[in-house]
Amino acid sequence: MSSDEHWSPVEDDSQASKLARKSRDAPFVPIGLAGCLAVVGYGLYKLKHRGNQKMSVHLIHMRVAAQGFVVGAITVGVLYSIYRDHIKQKGNSEPKK
Structure with a gap:
């Protein structure tokens, strides 16, 4: 085997990179988690x-x-x-006059 045939990941599979990728795919999940942490923090304060x-x-x-x-x-x-997937897509597919 030559040294050029070693395995290398396409993408870094660390927890931070997975979280960043998921955040780009579904941005409301991190917003929900941040809100949850804010409510818990406020509750602990109160x-x-x-x-x-x-x-x-x-x-x-x-x-x-x-x-x-x-x-x-x-x-x-x-x-x-x-x-985004259904309603906006229908508006773009209508022919213009």
């Missing part, structure tokens, strides 16, 4: 000032808010993909 609220109720509210943000971002991403 944990100190929760008043008479029980810890379990506070954690349930945090979880629901974080999940709601992620589901909302993914829903917006799916709707955008449907618009």
Whole structure:
């Protein structure tokens, strides 16, 4: 075997490159994750000032808010993909007069 026949990856398969590639393909997923982390951070900040609220109720509210943000971002991403692939495509295929 010559030295020119060694295997080399086409693309760097590190976690950062995979995340960057997925972010380009579906940009609303990282937005959802960032929103989830923001809600969790805000919830942890407000944990100190929760008043008479029980810890379990506070954690349930945090979880629901974080999940709601992620589901909302993914829903917006799916709707955008449907618009881009189907509705916008129909508008471009009509013949001009």
